[in-house]
Amino acid sequence: MxxxxxxxxxxxxxxxxxxxxxxxxxxxxxxxxxxxxxxxxxxxxxxxxxxxxxxxxxxxxxxxxYAAGSIQQTGRDLDIAVQGEGWIAVQRADGSEGYTRNGSLKINQNGQLQTESGLNVMGDGGPISIPPDVSVTIAKDGTVSSVNNLTAPGATNIIGRIKLANPPESSLKRAADGLFVTSNGQPAPADANVTVVGGALESSNVNVVDTMVxxxxxxxxxxxxxxxxxxxxxxxxxxxxxxxxxx
Known part of the structure; x- marks a missing residue:
């Protein structure tokens, strides 16, 4: 008893x-x-x-x-979805590096490329800044390019490249802010094999029916x-x- x-x-x-x-x-x-x-x-x-x-x-x-969710087309230039394994590197509120699969991006009033929650997207040399009066496109490898809207035809300029990483799943943990971080707190190296799909977002991998059951x-x-x-x-x-x- x-x-x-x-x-x-x-x-x-x-x-x-x-x-x-x-x-x-x-x-x-x-x-x-x-x-x-x-x-x-x-x-x-x-x-x-x-x-x-x-x-x-x-x-x-x-x-x-860590199973991937389905990729849904949105047609928005600043939406990207990681294809297969990999993560988008962002700057957390404390300045450290975190990782997310949420590729719904925006440009803030200061011209910085950010997530919808206001975190800076990391590039090869730090946060990515977007000049004014340009149209932005994001390539498969994360390269961010711009076309000047004030000239016709505008020249294409490469602004930077979004840091895409693929640390081992065993080395990742979920932080209190919902982002994933490495267990040792060190930034993961960029991985050239990680690719993204432009104009699309990855859905949640939660199966609603299974979860309800x-x-x-x-x-x-x-x-x-x-x-x-x-x-x-x-x-x-x-x-x-x-x-x-x-x-």
């Missing part, structure tokens, strides 16, 4: 945590370039005096589903843990009655 309480209690706690992760994934089912979060759990015995009769559940790992399954598992606790309480009550009869 003692073991039953610990198992059911910790199981219910972590089912709620997994339900929160599932709800977070579902909420980001339409977020561009989002990668679903994965939780896994394991049973751990409680060590102490006497026999190891008690166990509890711990969150073993918090992983990520998982939420229902977790709810039923939580109910089962609660029933186990009720059974433990009933067993304790009956044991007290038996002890009372023996007295």
């Amino acid at each position: 003692d073991r039953l309480i610990y198992t059911a209690m910790t199981g219910a706690k972590h089912i709620l945590e997994q339900q929160a992760t599932t709800a977070h994934n579902l909420a980001n089912a339409t977020t561009t370039g989002f990668k679903a979060q994965i939780d896994s759990f394991r049973a751990v015995p409680i060590l102490g005096d006497g026999l190891p009769t008690r166990a509890f559940v711990v969150d073993a790992t918090m992983g990520t589903n 998982n939420m229902i399954s977790l709810a039923r598992q939580f109910e089962m843990q609660m029933k186990m606790l009720d059974n433990a309480q009933n067993n304790a009550g009956k044991a007290d009655q038996l002890f009372g009869l023996n007295g």
